[in-house]
Amino acid sequence: MAELYDKCIKNGLRMTLPRKVILEVIEDSEDHPDVDELYRRAVSKDRSISIATVYRTIKLFEESGIIERLDIGDGRARYEEAGEHHEHLIDIESGEIIEFQNEELEEMKRQVALKMGYELVDHRLELFGKKIKN
Known part of the structure; x- marks a missing residue:
C-alpha cells in the first residue's frame, strides 16, 4: 500500500483510518470494482465504514488522480489505480x-x-x- 499511500500524502490528503482501509481495498483489487463492491470489501475489514464515506473517499481519490473511473456501459462506474496507460x-x-x-x-x-x-x-x-x- 506504500505507493498509493505515498501518492495520497504527496497530494496533501489527510489519511484517516477509513481512507486507509479503502485505499487498501483498491490496491488489493485485481478487478475493476464499483462503489458498492468497494463498500462491501471495506466493511469486511472495518464494520464502521459507511457507504457515504466510501462515496466521498472515491470522489476525493479520483479528483486527486489516485484512481481512475472506467465506464464499461453497464451504468456503474468502475475504478482502478491510476497509473501506466493501458x-x-x-x-x-x-x-x-x-x-x-x-x-x-x-x-x-x-x-x-x-x-x-x-x-x-x-x-x-x-x-x-x-x-x-x-
Whole structure:
C-alpha cells in the first residue's frame, strides 16, 4: 500500500483510518470494482465504514488522480489505480475487463490526431466484444 499511500500524502490528503482501509481495498483489487463492491470489501475489514464515506473517499481519490473511473456501459462506474496507460477490452456477455497495451495502436492514435491538426495529449479507449465461439 506504500505507493498509493505515498501518492495520497504527496497530494496533501489527510489519511484517516477509513481512507486507509479503502485505499487498501483498491490496491488489493485485481478487478475493476464499483462503489458498492468497494463498500462491501471495506466493511469486511472495518464494520464502521459507511457507504457515504466510501462515496466521498472515491470522489476525493479520483479528483486527486489516485484512481481512475472506467465506464464499461453497464451504468456503474468502475475504478482502478491510476497509473501506466493501458486500454480495456470488455466482454459484453461476462462483464470481464481485460487490460492490454499495444504500441501500434498508440502510434495510430497519435497519427490520427496529427492528421487532424492536433497533438494527442490524452485519451481513453474501451473495446467491447464477445468471445468467439469455435
